[in-house]
Amino acid sequence: MTAMQTFDFIIVGAGSAGCVLANRLSASGAHSVLLLEAGGADHHFWLKAPIGYGMTFYNPKVNWMYRTEPDAALAGRSGYWPRGRVLGGSSSINGMVFVRGQPQDFDDWAACGNPGWGWADVLPYFKRLEDSDMAREHADDWRGQGGPLHVSDVRAHVHPLCRDFLQAGAELGLPSTDDINGPQWEGVTINQITTRKGLRESASTAYLRPALKRTNLRLITHALAERVVFDGQRASGVQFVVDGQRHVAQARREVLVCGGSVNSPALLQLSGVGDAEFLRGKGIAPVHHAPSVGRHMQDHLCHDHSYVARKPSLNQTYGTWSGKLWAGLRYVLARRGPTSSCISRP
Ligand SMILES: Cc1cc2nc3c(=O)[nH]c(=O)nc-3n(C[C@H](O)[C@H](O)[C@H](O)COP(=O)(O)OP(=O)(O)OC[C@H]3O[C@@H](n4cnc5c(N)ncnc54)[C@H](O)[C@@H]3O)c2cc1C
Structure with a gap:
């Protein structure tokens, strides 16, 4: 040694x-x-x-x-x-979805005897870490600009099926929101993602x-x-x-x-x-x-739903060799298209 x-x-x-x-x-x-x-x-x-x-x-x-x-x-x-x-x-390796916990979650932590972890305590740090496209829209106290981590607003670039999904949510009477990290954090929405100029933005x-x-x-x-x-x-x-x-x-x-x-x-x-x-x-x-070490782990289970769609999905549009070539070229030349898109933003 x-x-x-x-x-x-x-x-x-x-x-x-x-x-x-x-x-x-x-x-x-x-x-x-x-x-x-x-x-x-x-x-x-x-x-x-x-x-x-x-x-x-x-x-x-x-x-x-x-x-x-x-x-x-x-x-x-x-x-x-x-x-x-x-x-x-x-x-x-993550899905790049940028979503903060709900204010109530942090206030619950503080109420459990953890001073410094309430929403008012952590919000300044959330703002400081990000350079968010959304900060342009929310000149309020919720979003940050100029921080190290770039957060992209991709609403203008989503697949048409995403709009159908939003509409279906509205028809079901579910609330919708334009900014899941803003004052209204609950609702059907388009995810914001941690990318910079079409590349993954990680802590590294x-x-x-x-x-x-x-x-x-x-x-x-x-x-x-x-x-x-x-x-x-x-x-x-x-x-x-x-x-x-x-x-x-x-x-x-x-x-x-x-x-x-x-x-x-x-x-x-x-x-x-x-x-x-x-x-x-x-x-x-x-x-x-320290008996709690290695215990009380909580995870969130994920499962996927698959449906047959009447509109062509990305797999159908880009699954062929010519489709893959086109997607690759678009990415290399313009950092655009499906290669620049994360799994949670079809
Ligand atoms: C597949 C996947 C998808 C996800 N999607 C999202 C998402 O879309 N949005 C979101 O907000 N969060 C997402 N997450 C969760 C998020 O990425 C994690 O919560 C976060 O990265 C955890 O940070 P951490 O520093 O605690 O651990 P990690 O980022 O996992 O870092 C731990 C590091 O320690 C190293 N390490 C471990 N043991 C040792 C050792 N003994 N010696 C030396 N090095 C060691 C590991 O190799 C690793 O690099 C996802 C996670 C995964 C795995």
Whole structure:
């Protein structure tokens, strides 16, 4: 095992959270930051072209591709949980839909005893992170302009079937909204997406890339963190593996675990943070008894509805070789057309 140098902050995971933290913590230049990522670079074409979602959904090179244990509530079936394993993490493989939680959700968190998490507290940060096309329309207190993450308004470019869908919602008496992230957040709508000039905008493109020129930020890819190292009950470093070689980096100030909702609790448990009895049963010496770690996970199930349409869908229009060629040319020349479109914006 080789001992590496000491950093002020060590961040595990270069996903949505890790990229933002790497940017913000290194911004002043006063602190040294080490960012460890188990996956590799995000240069691949299908990580850039929004339609690439379908190509990365089952690609083990960029995706942890987890499967749950058989679930009694799903009649014994096991669920598929994709998670990004690449710079940008899940933001490099996600559906790019930009939708914030409802104000009530945040106020509920604050009411549960979490000061600083109410809607009025988080709204300034939501505004600061985005450079939204919608901010032109909503010169109110809801949307932001000039932030690192570009949010595209694609209403003018959607497939005609989307308009039929909106109309069907109206005929059913459902509310509709022009901006799901505005004052009226409930209703049938066209999604806003995190793209910039027809390319995917991820936490990596928006936050990490601009920060990588700083000399006080060090990024190591293909670095799998195995455990947080403790000095008593203080997290003092991280043990990780690169190319089969084991290393330990020391943290003067903090270790920030940003491995995502599946890997973060797993890494904590491997480090001795979790339910003490459960850890002992697995042969792990407990460092800190925290019974909630690895429990209370909530996920939202997704399922698709398929219908036969009278109007030609994108698959029919572009499914042929000539259609694919035309779609490819439109994308390369103008960053327009179905290749620039995300899965949730047919
Ligand atoms: C297929 C898919 C579609 C989605 N669609 C949308 C959408 O349309 N809109 C939306 O708002 N959200 C969507 N999400 C959710 C959203 O992308 C995530 O909530 C968000 O990216 C999570 O951020 P995170 O920082 O917690 O984790 P992640 O972004 O997953 O980052 C975790 C990072 O840590 C790394 N890592 C993990 N363990 C280790 C370790 N031991 N050592 C080193 N590195 C490690 C991982 O490789 C990864 O890069 C989607 C997610 C997926 C997977």
